[in-house]
Amino acid sequence: xxxxxxxxxxFYLDGLRGIAAFVxxxxxxxQVFYPAALNGRVQEAHFKWDTWYGHSPINLFYNGQFAxxxxxxxSGYVLSVSMFNTDLDQEEFYKRLRSSALRRYIRLAVPAAxxxxxxxxxxxxxxxxxxxxxxxxxxxxxxxxxxxxxxLYTVIKAAIYDPFIRFTAHPxxxxxxxxxxxxxxxxxxxxxxxxxxxxxxxxxxxxxxSLAFIQTYFIAFLxxxxxxxxxxxxxxxxxxxxxxxxxxxxxxxSAPYTSFTGTMYQPIEVWVxxxxxxxxxxxxxxxxxxxxxxxMILFVLxxxxxxxxxxxxxxxxxxxxxxxxxxxxxFTFINTxxxxxxxxxxxxxxxxxAYAITFSVSMVPLxxxxxxxxxxxxxxxxxxxxxxxxxxxxxxxxxxxxxxxYHL
Numbered sequence: 495x496x497x498x499x500x501x502x503x504x505f506y507l508d509g510l511r512g513i514a515a516f517v518x519x520x521x522x523x524x525q526v527f528y529p530a531a532l533n534g535r536v537q538e539a540h541f542k543w544d545t546w547y548g549h550s551p552i553n554l555f556y557n558g559q560f561a562x563x564x565x566x567x568x569s570g571y572v573l574s575v576s577m578f579n580t581d582l583d584q585e586e587f588y589k590r591l592r593s594s595a596l597r598r599y600i601r602l603a604v605p606a607a608x609x610x611x612x613x614x615x616x617x618x619x620x621x622x623x624x625x626x627x628x629x630x631x632x633x634x635x636x637x638x639x640x641x642x643x644x645x646l647y648t649v650i651k652a653a654i655y656d657p658f659i660r661f662t663a664h665p666x667x668x669x670x671x672x673x674x675x676x677x678x679x680x681x682x683x684x685x686x687x688x689x690x691x692x693x694x695x696x697x698x699x700x701x702x703x704s705l706a707f708i709q710t711y712f713i714a715f716l717x718x719x720x721x722x723x724x725x726x727x728x729x730x731x732x733x734x735x736x737x738x739x740x741x742x743x744x745x746x747x748s749a750p751y752t753s754f755t756g757t758m759y760q761p762i763e764v765w766v767x768x769x770x771x772x773x774x775x776x777x778x779x780x781x782x783x784x785x786x787x788x789x790m791i792l793f794v795l796x797x798x799x800x801x802x803x804x805x806x807x808x809x810x811x812x813x814x815x816x817x818x819x820x821x822x823x824x825f826t827f828i829n830t831x832x833x834x835x836x837x838x839x840x841x842x843x844x845x846x847x848a849y850a851i852t853f854s855v856s857m858v859p860l861x862x863x864x865x866x867x868x869x870x871x872x873x874x875x876x877x878x879x880x881x882x883x884x885x886x887x888x889x890x891x892x893x894x895x896x897x898x899x900y901h902l
Contacts, residue, residue, distance in 0.1 A: 509805035510795060511568055512813025514561040518669070519824045519860075521558030526624070526633045526828055527836070527849050531556070534752035538632040540845050549757045554748035559780065562672055563714050564747075564788040566679060570718020571792065573683050577691055578723050587691070595684050596886060597879035599658070599677060604875035605867070606673050607653035609822040613666040614649045616830055617642060623833035630840055639829065642666060669825050679715035686719065696723075709777050717789045725796060740794045747787025749780050759783075819867035824860060832856045 524531050530539035531548040539545055547553060554560065577590060616622060622639040642665055643649075652666050657673035664670035686703075690696045700720055707713040746762070754763040766779035795801045804810075813820075832852055839848035 505806035505811050506795065506802040507568065507572065507805075508814025508817075509807060509810030510792070510814070511565065512810050512815070512817045513805070514564045514568075515817035515821045516813055517554075517556060517561040518558050518821055520556040521561070522825055522828055523832070523853060524556045525558075525635055526627075526833070527631050527852075529631070529633050529635075532751045533634065540632075540849075545752075549750040549752045549759070551744060551748040553750050554744060557748060557750075557784070559751075560747045560749075560784040560787060563711070563781070563785045564791070565672070566675065566711055566714035567718035567721070567785070567788045567792055569676060569679060570683055570715035570720075571722045572718075573680060574687060574691075574719040575722035575725065577687050578725070584692075588688070591684050591688055592887075593883060595681065596883045597876075598680050600879040600882055601875050602673060602677055603654055603658065604878060605818060605822055605872050606657050606667075606670055608867075608871050609670070609826070610649060610653035610657075610664075610666045612823065613639070613826050614644060616826060617644055621830040621834075623837055624829040626837045627833050627840070630845075631836075637668075637829070667822070667825060669821060675711045679712055682712060683715055683719055686716075705773070708782065709775060711781070711785075713782075714785045714788065717785065718792070721789065721793055721796065736794045736798055739790050743787045743790025743794065745787070746783040747791060749783035749787070751780075754779070816861070816864040816868045819872050820860065820864040823863060823867055827856070827860050827863065831859060 521532075528540055528544055530536065530544040531553070534545050534548055536545055573594065577587065582590070617639055620640075624635075625638060625640075627633075628636050649666070652664070657664055657670040658677045659674060661674050662671065686699070690699045693699070700716065700723075703716055704713065707716055745758075749759055749762055750757070754760045762783050763779050766777050766782055769775065770777055795805065835855055836848055836852040839851050842848070843851065
């Protein structure tokens with residue numbers, strides 16, 4: 495296989511992250527407009543196939559939890575891959591760790607906090623229309639934004655503190671629940687690298703920590719780092735092996751939100767139940783399956799030039815560039831602009847056509863806003879983080895631009 499360059503990696507990893515971000519967008523549109531595809535309740539179906547594709551591999555295209563697991567696996571990989579470079583001397587090794595750690599909070603906090611302030615502005619401007627379509631869409635997401643506290647202190651606290659400390663649903667922007675995992679997961683990686691990154695037998699640490707974190711999202715960061723650690727080991731080069739791994743990865747990644755009983759996914763539940771009994775754990779079968787699926791998909795991508803060219807395609811790369819931005823603002827956008835459009839279209843067209851028009855019309859302004867957000871907020875946060883780092887360390891040293899793109 496041809497040796498990969500850092501630039502090549504940047505493109506296809508950007509593409510993968512971009513697709514994952516768009517999967518999250520689709521998942522929330524499904525949650526609002528086609529809830530039966532998630533919960534499997536026939537009485538809430540708007541289309542005869544809703545409950546069918548909800549427990550088929552098709553749900554991979556709107557499986558939000560899988561996409562989040564993929565984000566975390568990617569973060570584990572990207573934050574650590576350069577640190578396993580054996581050419582780094584000890585001083586450079588710890589210098590890179592210190593640099594990444596100092597920038598991390600600001601790089602995440604500025605875009606996340608801005609997304610909360612946008613919700614605040616939307617509330618005081620009466621832009622939320624979700625409540626107008628509750629009874630039409632049958633969505634279980636009956637979030638009343640106008641009941642939220644708009645005291646400025648509460649909003650600021652929710653913007654800069656709560657997303658990174660509390661492992662609970664965020665009241666203003668629900669997608670921010672991942673920020674606490676992302677920040678603490680990052681520092682978990684930095685701590686691992688500092689303590690064990692140069693230990694020859696660190697595989698024992700991977701085993702112990704896998705057992706410790708297998709019931710949480712932190713396992714995704716650990717296994718992403720493991721992929722980076724194994725990158726130099728060129729095994730599984732066989733196309734047949736890679737094919738089997740990617741098929742199994744897609745199967746696990748598409749574990750549905752609906753019951754596994756009587757579906758092709760029932761073996762997952764049986765398998766995890768056996769593991770739980772053997773290890774006396776309480777592993778969530780969906781979380782484990784989706785995390786393993788994400789690891790397998792990235793594993794094959796790192797070893798397949800065909801997939802690298804596919805995910806390195808221009809539109810996918812652009813999705814990656816705006817991935818953090820579209821992730822942060824899309825939920826608010828759905829409940830304002832998209833809900834408003836649908837509330838007008840549903841009185842003129844059938845349900846499915848009204849949704850198709852709503853989704854199509856929504857994509858243009860959503861991507862325009864995401865591009866603006868990426869250019870001024872996301873990239874601004876990266877520049878601010880570098881500036882703060884330089885002032886704290888009183889020194890100048892090169893920082894790789896591509897790292898910033900991957901941190902969600």
